[in-house]
Amino acid sequence: MATATRAHPTTKTYWLIAAFLAALTAIEIAISYVEFLGPAQGVLLVALAVVKFFTVVAVFMHLRYDVRGYRVLFLFGIFGTLVVFAAVLAAMQAF
């Protein structure tokens, strides 16, 4: 691919990443049933979701291996979403 700056992962890497994602999902589900964690439960679940999210984006969507410009475009979307979220909360006087 002309746009690629680094070689894409091997098939074996894709399987390993899928196993990693499946394990994280299993941990997520287990954590959702552990009630004594309190507020830490939400923090842990969000942290695991963030790791899964960026693992798929980096490896399966090849963002880690493609040109930097794509990363900027996508991160701009995420940053914009956080701004929208803050704006919605402010509009609803949630602060």
Added chain:
Amino acid sequence: MAVATDDVFEEYEESTEDRLDRTRKTAMWIWLGSEVFFFGAMISTFLLYRNSTNGGPGAEIFNIPFTSASSFILLMSSLTMVLADSAFSRRDQRQGRIWLIGTAGLGLTFLAGQIFEFTEFVDQGLTLSTSPFGSAFYLLTGFHGAHVAIGVLMLAMLIAFSLQGRLSPDHGMNVELVALYWHFVDIVWIVIFTVVYLIQI
């Protein structure tokens, strides 16, 4: 001299094709960035209304084991999609087609699960108009389901093109663009699964 001219034109055509691929891929990333806004706004809305049940059913009706299985299915469809993309980039049409069929099958299974889930929720009294919670929930998960359905249609088109021999090795970018879309649908569900289903605020 003639040979040299041909070489120049061939090189020019190659670079034009590469540039076109780059432009299409850039356009896809810009669109995905805008889709992040779209789903981000809907997730924000859901979070604001998640406790506005108007006395109707709320998050307690979620069937976590069932949705966990659906989430796992969609997650694994990302694996089959990336394997399809990888096979097509190696010019292995047959292997690529098998993984595409697998991805479409997993996508359809996820959609069937979502239809079953919606039917169960409606039976328990949660409809689009029951409460702000119901509206926000169905809009968010419904739009995501619509994206999965569109993805399955695109996969079906790729499979049909491949069977007709219209998906030549030079059209690898088509598979890559559909793969990007499919993985995006998966990462959106990763967030929805955690924020909507697992976190009980």
